[in-house]
Every structure is written in structure tokens, then in C-alpha cells.
Amino acid sequence: MRPWKSKIVANSPLVSHTWGVTVSSLNRDVCILGLGLIGGSLLKDLQASGHSVFGYNRSAAAVTAATSEGYAADTDLAAVLTAAAKRDALIVIATPMPAVAAMLDAIATYAPTCSFTDVVSVQQAVCDLVVERGLQDRYVGSHPMAGTAHSGWEAAQEGLFHDAAWVIGFDAAAAAFASNEPVPPQWITTFVDVVALAHTVGARVIPATAARHDAAVARISHLPHVLAEALSVVGDQGGALSLSLAAGSYRDGTRVAGTQPALVRAMCETNHAALLDALDETITLLSEARHTLAAQPPSVEILAEAGYRARTRFAARSLADGKTRPVIRLQPGADDWIHQLMHAEHTGAVIDIFAPRPENSGTHPNEQPDTLR
Amino acid sequence: MRPWKSKIVANSPLVSHTWGVTVSSLNRDVCILGLGLIGGSLLKDLQASGHSVFGYNRSAAAVTAATSEGYAADTDLAAVLTAAAKRDALIVIATPMPAVAAMLDAIATYAPTCSFTDVVSVQQAVCDLVVERGLQDRYVGSHPMAGTAHSGWEAAQEGLFHDAAWVIGFDAAAAAFASNEPVPPQWITTFVDVVALAHTVGARVIPATAARHDAAVARISHLPHVLAEALSVVGDQGGALSLSLAAGSYRDGTRVAGTQPALVRAMCETNHAALLDALDETITLLSEARHTLAAQPPSVEILAEAGYRARTRFAARSLADGKTRPVIRLQPGADDWIHQLMHAEHTGAVIDIFAPRPENSGTHPNEQPDTLR
Structure with a gap:
């Protein structure tokens, strides 16, 4: 058994109060920094599903448009993050890469305890900026594989993430695993929250470290x-x-x-x-x-044949991406869960979060935690 | 005035009986060799629009399927071409490139006076095979820019060519023009028929020589x-x-x-x-x-900027491809008509066939023919 296991499970309120159910909804306010195609679509989806969500955007035009459509948005980054801190919101960095460092600095200043994620299309560069600032215990990177050729608030749409793959990182857990250290409890909570965020908007979660x-x-x-x-x-x-x-x-x-x-x-x-x-x-x-x-x-025989074979494999895999595709169920903090994440990364598998009820222990392969609440 | 002009117009029954109207329908039976995606779709569209059309296919499976769906099709190439000759049908070669030479030989043998075209995606190679056999006076190459990733009769569908670009060649006319020779009358008739074929199935005709x-x-x-x-x-x-x-x-x-x-x-x-x-x-x-x-x-600034500019030009051009796009109207055989074809080729313009009524001569820039029927 890994040394951190029982401690983490016992200390993680979000996991401990969801025994026996798939954690598919998010029980936390969400604060989105950047209301372009991805951030704006996320804002729309979350509000449509009844979540309390608010956002920041640098340009007043997008904020005015969002506000007039009934969304909570502001151009004052400090005020938005102060509200996020007060509400213990999950923060989503949805700006382009060049603005990420400034967002991290602002989070460190105005929301010093909040969990946060990002939706940037390159993950290692974000990870590096996070680690430089010592924020990695409350950061889980993520990247929804959805988009259009259009950008900005005006391109934002409900349903953009439905059935899309959504990558969620586990660099901090992999690093802890490699050095035989416990995974920080807030990191696990953040991981579960970010998975729930993706599930809330209908995405399928695939775990991958930043480099992969x-x-x-x-x-x-x-x-x-x-x-x-x-x-x-x-x-x-x-x-x-x-x-x-x-x-x-x-x-x-x-x-x-x-x-x-x-x-x-x-x-x-x-x-x-x-x-x-x-x-x-x-x-x-x-x-x-x-x-x-x-x-x-x-x-062009060699290329035409190889390309056709590759495309055929991709098409078969895409067909299998529907609801019948096997899902790897994880119990965060349980034995082997990081092995399971690595296996899912290797096979490109979809994961779900699951915590078994004590009375079901005989039906679940994972060892049960010693304490409940 | 080019030397062949009055002769051609006077001798071309299809042109002379369509004075004053756009030639948008085909008044001739059609024989299609090869009932795959393109040939099969053409067969379906022509029959749906009330034309008399019949086809050949090498594989019995496609012929059986087409026949059971109410189309006239046969695996006997000689019999099909003999029927085409008897009905003076326009023949369309719709086989893959490797079978074209055999089709041309069969046409020379069994349908020695029929006009014919092709729908092969490469035109110079077909042209060369046609010229090798001395069949160029009754051949006008063509290539509809339509397709799917699927092939075969089972992929054939009505409406495939609607609003698609359909290239129609004019190599024989350009060669005659270059050497100051008259364009063969049967070539002009064939050209008009192939344009009408494309129009019958809703395509937009763009002229281009095989090399271009x-x-x-x-x-x-x-x-x-x-x-x-x-x-x-x-x-x-x-x-x-x-x-x-x-x-x-x-x-x-x-x-x-x-x-x-x-x-x-x-x-x-x-x-x-x-x-x-x-x-x-x-x-x-x-x-x-x-x-x-x-x-x-x-x-990647240079490539990203250049690619975006190019795509923007293409998108603007595609938008302009609708019904508002100017159409160059040709009167086959009239003064300058080959110049007009060359201009349309250079600008990628759509053409239509038009022959003015004598009483409208004041409104049409082209000189009128001396005789009508």
C-alpha cells in the first residue's frame, strides 16, 4: 500500500461524501478567466446546467455582451479573483497562452487558496509557470479537445464540449508517485473537481501528463x-x-x-x-x-497504403468513442489509482471517478478506506 | 473574323435550333461506361430528370444492383456501345484511368461516330490516348469536381453534382485556334452537349484545357x-x-x-x-x-499569415460562387468565343452557352450568323 493512501481518502471531503456514486457533477462555484470561444462556451454550459459561474475578460466588449445576455462578467481581474477566493470557487484560466503568467500571478495574489485549472492547448508551458510560482498543489491542468475556426465571445456556444475528449493532467501525482511521496490532499480534491467540471459539460475525460x-x-x-x-x-x-x-x-x-x-x-x-x-x-x-x-x-503506393491503414484505425477508434467504450473507474487515493491513470494515458482510455460504498466492498477490486467521515 | 465562323454556326444543328435560349438541357440519350460513384450518380440524376440513359459496368454486382433499382445497365460492353451508336447517344467514360484506353478502343470499334466525354480526374493523359487514336474531333474532356471518400455504385447518389464545378476541356478548339484552322463541327456539337450534360445535373461549368x-x-x-x-x-x-x-x-x-x-x-x-x-x-x-x-x-509567423490570407481569399471566392457570380455567356462558333473560353479559364469563371435570336442582335455583342437553318 502506498503511504499516503488512507490519509488522503479520509481527508478528502469531496471524495468521502460521494461514496458509491460516480462523481459527475461539480459542487463548487466556478470562476472563468477569459471569455473567448472556450471560456465563453464553458460559462454558457455551466450556467445552463444551473451552476453558479462568473467570469473575467480583458476586453470590455465581450463583458458587455456577456452581461447583456445574463451572465456575470467583469473586466476587473482583482475584484473577480477576490470574489472567487471568498466563494472558494474553482478557477479556470481560459486566456491565450501569452496571458497565463499574469493570470497565475493574479491568482497567487488575490485567490491564494483556490484550486485552479486551465484550458490551454499546450500543457507543459503552463505547468512550468505553475511550478515556478509554487502553485502545483492546487493546480490540475486540463485541455478540452474542442474548437472551431472561430474565436472570441461571439463564437462561444452551448454544447461545444458534448462528447469531446477533455485531457486532465496528473503531473503532480505522477511526480509524487515517482518519488514515493504522498499526493497533496488539495491536489486530489482539485483533480476530482476538474473531472467533474468536464463531466458537467458532457466531455469524456482522458488523463495525460503535460509532456505526453x-x-x-x-x-x-x-x-x-x-x-x-x-x-x-x-x-x-x-x-x-x-x-x-x-x-x-x-x-x-x-x-x-x-x-x-x-x-x-x-x-x-x-x-x-x-x-x-x-x-x-x-x-x-x-x-x-x-x-x-x-x-x-x-x-505513391507506400504513403497511400499507410495513410489509408492509419485513417481506418482512427475511424474505428472514433466509432468506438461512443457510450459503449469501456471506462476506467478510478477511486482517487486508492491503491494503484496512479497506475490506473498511467494505464489510461497509455491506452488513451476514458476515466470516471468512483468511490465504492463500504457495503459493496466485495464487488470492488480496490481496498476500502479505513475510515468514513 | 475567324475563317471557320459562319460555316460552323450554320452547320451546327444543336446550336442553330436553340437561338435565343440558354442551352441548359441535353437533347440526346446518354450512355455511361462505368457505374461507380461518379458514373452511377450521373445515371441516377439523368434518369431522375427524365433523360434516356443507360450504362455499362464491368462488375455484375453493380449491374444487378442498378437493374434492380430500375436503371438500364449491362456488363456487355460491345452490346452497350452498339446501342449507343444506334441511338446516337453521348457516351461518358466514367471508369478509373487504367480502363480508359480499353474504353476508347471499344468506342472506336462499336460506336465509331458517337460523341464522347469522360469524367476522369486527370485530363491530359486521357487527351493523349484520344489523340493517339485520332478520336479528338468528337471528344470533349470533362471532370466534375465532386466526390466523397466512398466509391462504387453503392456510393452513387442523386444530387452529387449540384452546384459543383465541372471542368470542360477545349483542347481541340485551342489547338485549332493556335494553328488558324476551323474547329471541327462535331467537336462544337460535342462541346455544347457536354456543357448541357453538366447543366442538367446542376453543375457550374468552368472551361480549362487539359494541362491547366x-x-x-x-x-x-x-x-x-x-x-x-x-x-x-x-x-x-x-x-x-x-x-x-x-x-x-x-x-x-x-x-x-x-x-x-x-x-x-x-x-x-x-x-x-x-x-x-x-x-x-x-x-x-x-x-x-x-x-x-x-x-x-x-x-511560424510567415506560414501562418500566408495560409490565413490564402484561406480568406478562397473563402471569399467560395461565397462568390453562388448565384450572384457573373457568368460568361458564349455563342459557340461566334467571333472571339475561343478568346472568351481562354479568359474564363484564366479567371476560373463559369460559362453558359447562349445563342442570340436574330431580332435581339442589337443587344448582343457577338456578330450574328449569316444563315439560320
Whole structure:
């Protein structure tokens, strides 16, 4: 048994009062910093589901729009965070990456005990800023895999996260596990709250440490943006006839090139190391295809076959992403729960939070805690 | 005045009996060789619009399915083409590229006077096979820019071509123009018929010679397939976590990698020269982005800005593709009509066929023909 186990479970009120049920709703106010596409959509979803939620945004225009639509929002960051501290709210950093450091400083100053998360598309850089400030015990990183080519409050919409994958980090737990230290109790509470936040808006939670998240999104989110930009340019260089003939394959392949360049740059440049690996693999594949296409007879067999196999695997996996997909149920703090997180990360599995009732102990493989409340 | 003008107009019954009206319907039976996605969809659309249409397919399964759904189809190519000859049908070659040569040989044998077109995604290679056989006076190449990732009769659907761009070639006319020769009368009749075929199924006609068509589709159709294959592979190489996190940008960017590899190979390998140019431009852009991303500070500014500008131009052009977009009206055989085709090719403009009534001559810039019927 890991040394921190019984202590954590006994000390975690959110876990101890949810024995026997899946923790799928959040019992805490939420404070959202940044009301763009992601933050704004989260605000709308949470309010629609009856949660007490309020937000900060730098631009007055978005705040005015949100307020006129019946949401609580303000441009005064200090006032918003002071309210978050008073209400012990879960804070969500939903600004672009360049503003994250300032948000962390403000949280440290005005909400010095609140748990917080983020929804930034690159996680290691946020983690590093959090650790620099010594805030890691109350921070759980997260990244909902949802978006459109549009941005800003006006693009925010209810239902954006429904059935989307939502990555939730466990770097602090993995680090504690590696050094045989107990996981901080507030971290576990925060983890459970952030999972519940994702579940509240209908997302499926997949755990991943920051480095593995960043490596994965370089391949399936940042690289697609880079390739879409390149395809846009090469199509455009074909002139008016090319653009007139462009149909589904070009439209789909360039769609995310319609994203504001500043957002693309923030993602790609922040995640440059992982993206370089993915980009190098891509350039190698294309150069090999170029080589076989210039040969006699011209051939793209290797790439076409490999791409089709890969796409088929992805399609099969996507089909399996529905409600029938197995869910790994975790009891935070129980034996092996960090092993389970690592297993879920490795297999890209969805997790749920579960704490068994004492009378059900025979049906649950995890050892029961020694004390209840 | 070009030397062939009055002769052609006077000798072309299809043009001369449509004075004053847009030629938007086809007054001829249609014979389709190959009942896959494109040929099958064309068969369905034509029959739905009341045309007499029949087809050939090599595989008995598709013929059985089509026949059971009430369409006229047969696996006997000689019999089908003999019927086409008897009915003076317009023949449409809708097989994959590797079967085109055999179709042309069969047409030369069994339907030696019929006009014909094709719907193959690469045009120069078809043109070359046609010219090798001396069939160019009754051939007008064409390529509807419509498709899905699925193929075969089971993927055929009504409405596939609605509002799609449909390229129609004019290589024989351009060659005649260049050498100051008259355009063959049967070629003009064929051209008008193929335009009417495209209009019958709701497509917008854009003229382009085979070489320019192939250069354009390399950029906006074949390159997107190659990039989708590469993106599929690189995402897949990220393992289960990557595929679990993949969302809209990866799904859209890899969609056409779900196309059967044999079809991708047929397109890309047949159009290898033009695709190599597009692929080289892409590799250069990606290598430059790789270079700036590895620098300090990492940057993808140049590519992100250029890609966004290009996509914005494409989106604006797509919006303009609706009914408000200007249409260039041609009177086949009239003064300057080949100039107009070249202008439309250069600007990617949509064309329509129009022959003015004699009494309207004051309102039409084209000179009137000397004789009517």
C-alpha cells in the first residue's frame, strides 16, 4: 500500500461524501478567466446546467455582451479573483497562452487558496509557470479537445464540449508517485473537481501528463494547422482556376487555416519542440513520396497504403468513442489509482471517478478506506 | 473574323435550333461506361430528370444492383456501345484511368461516330490516348469536381453534382485556334452537349484545357490527398493517446485518406508531373516553417499569415460562387468565343452557352450568323 493512501481518502471531503456514486457533477462555484470561444462556451454550459459561474475578460466588449445576455462578467481581474477566493470557487484560466503568467500571478495574489485549472492547448508551458510560482498543489491542468475556426465571445456556444475528449493532467501525482511521496490532499480534491467540471459539460475525460499531452496534440492538432496553412498557400499559388475548382478535399484540408494566425502561432510556437518532431516525420514522409513519384513508374503506393491503414484505425477508434467504450473507474487515493491513470494515458482510455460504498466492498477490486467521515 | 465562323454556326444543328435560349438541357440519350460513384450518380440524376440513359459496368454486382433499382445497365460492353451508336447517344467514360484506353478502343470499334466525354480526374493523359487514336474531333474532356471518400455504385447518389464545378476541356478548339484552322463541327456539337450534360445535373461549368486543369487539380485535389495520408500516418505514430485526443482538425485533415488507395494512386500517379510541382512547393514551405520553428524565438509567423490570407481569399471566392457570380455567356462558333473560353479559364469563371435570336442582335455583342437553318 502506498503511504499516503488512507490519509488522503479520509481527508478528502469531496471524495468521502460521494461514496458509491460516480462523481459527475461539480459542487463548487466556478470562476472563468477569459471569455473567448472556450471560456465563453464553458460559462454558457455551466450556467445552463444551473451552476453558479462568473467570469473575467480583458476586453470590455465581450463583458458587455456577456452581461447583456445574463451572465456575470467583469473586466476587473482583482475584484473577480477576490470574489472567487471568498466563494472558494474553482478557477479556470481560459486566456491565450501569452496571458497565463499574469493570470497565475493574479491568482497567487488575490485567490491564494483556490484550486485552479486551465484550458490551454499546450500543457507543459503552463505547468512550468505553475511550478515556478509554487502553485502545483492546487493546480490540475486540463485541455478540452474542442474548437472551431472561430474565436472570441461571439463564437462561444452551448454544447461545444458534448462528447469531446477533455485531457486532465496528473503531473503532480505522477511526480509524487515517482518519488514515493504522498499526493497533496488539495491536489486530489482539485483533480476530482476538474473531472467533474468536464463531466458537467458532457466531455469524456482522458488523463495525460503535460509532456505526453503536448506530444499528442502536436500530431493531431498543431500539425493539422501547419499542413492546412501550407495547403492553402499552394492552392492559392495556382491562381483563380485552382480556387474555382477547389472542392471538398481542399475545403476540408484548409478549414483550420481560417483560424486567426495569432492563435495558431500561440499553439505551435509554445509547443515547438513536440511540433518539430511531428513536422520532421511529415517532411520525411512527403520527401519519400516525392522520390517514388518522380521515379519510373511513378508511385505513391507506400504513403497511400499507410495513410489509408492509419485513417481506418482512427475511424474505428472514433466509432468506438461512443457510450459503449469501456471506462476506467478510478477511486482517487486508492491503491494503484496512479497506475490506473498511467494505464489510461497509455491506452488513451476514458476515466470516471468512483468511490465504492463500504457495503459493496466485495464487488470492488480496490481496498476500502479505513475510515468514513 | 475567324475563317471557320459562319460555316460552323450554320452547320451546327444543336446550336442553330436553340437561338435565343440558354442551352441548359441535353437533347440526346446518354450512355455511361462505368457505374461507380461518379458514373452511377450521373445515371441516377439523368434518369431522375427524365433523360434516356443507360450504362455499362464491368462488375455484375453493380449491374444487378442498378437493374434492380430500375436503371438500364449491362456488363456487355460491345452490346452497350452498339446501342449507343444506334441511338446516337453521348457516351461518358466514367471508369478509373487504367480502363480508359480499353474504353476508347471499344468506342472506336462499336460506336465509331458517337460523341464522347469522360469524367476522369486527370485530363491530359486521357487527351493523349484520344489523340493517339485520332478520336479528338468528337471528344470533349470533362471532370466534375465532386466526390466523397466512398466509391462504387453503392456510393452513387442523386444530387452529387449540384452546384459543383465541372471542368470542360477545349483542347481541340485551342489547338485549332493556335494553328488558324476551323474547329471541327462535331467537336462544337460535342462541346455544347457536354456543357448541357453538366447543366442538367446542376453543375457550374468552368472551361480549362487539359494541362491547366491537371496543374490546378494537382494543387487542390491531389495534394490534399497526399497531405491527408501523411497526417494520418503521423497522428497514428503518436499511438493510442494521440488517436483518442484527435478532434475536428485531425478528422477534417485526414478525411480523404479514407479513399481507397487504388483511387488515390490512379489520380496522383497519372498526374505525377503536376503533383510533383505542388508537392515540392509544399515541402519547401514546411521546411522553411521547420527552420523558423527551430530558431529562437520559435516562429511560424510567415506560414501562418500566408495560409490565413490564402484561406480568406478562397473563402471569399467560395461565397462568390453562388448565384450572384457573373457568368460568361458564349455563342459557340461566334467571333472571339475561343478568346472568351481562354479568359474564363484564366479567371476560373463559369460559362453558359447562349445563342442570340436574330431580332435581339442589337443587344448582343457577338456578330450574328449569316444563315439560320
